[in-house]
Amino acid sequence: MSKGRITNNVRTLRFHRSEMTQQELAEKVGVTRQTVIAIEGDKYSPSLEVAFRIAHAFGVPLEEVFQYESSDP
Amino acid sequence: MEMDLSYQEKSILGSLLAMVIVYGYYFANALRHAGESEFGGGAIGRLIFAVIAIVVIQIVYQIILALDSKPEPKDERDVLIECKAYRNGYFALGTGAFLVIGGVIMAVLARDAAPTRIIVTPFLIVNLVLLFMVLAELVKLLTQLFYYRRGLR
Numbered sequence: 213m214s215k216g217r218i219t220n221n222v223r224t225l226r227f228h229r230s231e232m233t234q235q236e237l238a239e240k241v242g243v244t245r246q247t248v249i250a251i252e253g254d255k256y257s258p259s260l261e262v263a264f265r266i267a268h269a270f271g272v273p274l275e276e277v278f279q280y281e282s283s284d285p
Numbered sequence: 286m287e288m289d290l291s292y293q294e295k296s297i298l299g300s301l302l303a304m305v306i307v308y309g310y311y312f313a314n315a316l317r318h319a320g321e322s323e324f325g326g327g328a329i330g331r332l333i334f335a336v337i338a339i340v341v342i343q344i345v346y347q348i349i350l351a352l353d354s355k356p357e358p359k360d361e362r363d364v365l366i367e368c369k370a371y372r373n374g375y376f377a378l379g380t381g382a383f384l385v386i387g388g389v390i391m392a393v394l395a396r397d398a399a400p401t402r403i404i405v406t407p408f409l410i411v412n413l414v415l416l417f418m419v420l421a422e423l424v425k426l427l428t429q430l431f432y433y434r435r436g437l438r
Contacts, residue, residue, distance in 0.1 A: 243360040246291040246433075255436025256362055 216282040218257045222248070225270045225277060240269040292350070292357045294433050299346040301426045303339055308419045311335040315412050322406040332415070366432040374425030381417025385410065 226232045234248045241248075241262060250256035251266075258266070267274045290298070314331055321328065350356075359367075392405045 243362070244291070244357045246293070246357070247360050247362045250362060250436055253436065255438065257438070259361055262361060 216280050218278055218280055219254060220251060220278045222266065222277060223252045225272070229270060237266070237269060241265045291433065292354055293359070293363055294430065295350055295354065296347065297426050297429050299350060300343065301423070303342040303346065304419060304422060307335050307338045307342065312416065321408045322404070324407045324411045328408060362437065365437060366429055369432060370425045370428035373428045374421045377424040378417060378421035381420060385413050385417065
């Protein structure tokens with residue numbers, strides 16, 4: 213199975229929400245600030261549930277926050 | 286260079302240091318008594334002392350850590366990292382158990398060939414099992430630190 217890559221716009225979306233802090237987003241989503249940092253740095257792909265909660269916190273559809281880049285040609 | 290360590294990482298580092306110091310001292314002591322065959326009063330005393338020392342150091346360290354930085358509850362990333370760490374720790378423990386069992390069988394088989402040179406004592410077996418338990422825990426803690434630094438992709 214080829215492995216794709218998940219990218220995200222969390223940092224940009226936080227910026228457009230009057231610079232919502234990582235701590236504020238973490239509290240809204242129910243994870244630690246360290247996890248928000250890891251997601252923004254593409255060092256962690258969250259579960260589907262947390263991904264939906266992040267999208268909900270920004271009030272946008274999931275695809276606007278996370279994108280999947282397939283490595284298949 | 287200052288490293289920004291999370292609460293979980295600080296907690297793991299504390300456990301790691303406590304284990305290295307206490308069991309390092311314990312096994313250095315055990316080596317000095319390597320001639321003993323039974324795991325008797327003195328050896329049991331040293332083991333109980335090591336266990337109590339670990340518990341006391343851990344409690345004191347966790348209290349200091351909780352006062353110094355705000356405790357964070359574990360989230361899904363912490364749990365996932367812990368699962369991967371337990372997998373590696375389990376592998377290390379299983380390998381250790383296999384080596385001890387294999388070693389005892391080999392020693393028994395070779396005993397007839399060299400009866401005075403190969404002696405499997407309770408002291409040796411208890412300490413070998415304990416050593417692999419400690420190594421498995423160290424593997425678990427180091428795996429956690431590794432994934433916290435490198436990330437899960």
